[in-house]
Amino acid sequence: MDCKDFEASGVCMIEQITTVDRQxxxxxxxxxxxxxxxxxxxxxxxxxxxxxxxMEE
Structure with missing residues (x-):
């Protein structure tokens, strides 16, 4: 398992990154x-x- 607390498999679509307000x-x-x-x-x-x-190291 690569993700904690997540049982289903999924796909990360980097080209669909967006910002979301924390609220x-x-x-x-x-x-x-x-x-x-x-x-x-x-x-x-x-x-x-x-x-x-x-990126800073």
Whole structure:
């Protein structure tokens, strides 16, 4: 299992990232906990948003 508290499989669509006001969020559905999956998601977001080389280490 790659996500804490989430039994179903799913797809992360990086190209559909959007902002949401914290007051609109009712509850957290799940949390990605697998380090390799987190790294893949971060790399995909950096590439999609065009911020390569701009992230602080």
């Amino acid at each position: 609109q969020v009712r509850r957290k559905i799940a949390e990605v906990t697998e380090p390799r999956l987190i790294a893949k998601l971060e790399a995909a977001m950096v590439q999609h948003l065009g911020i390569e080389g701009r």
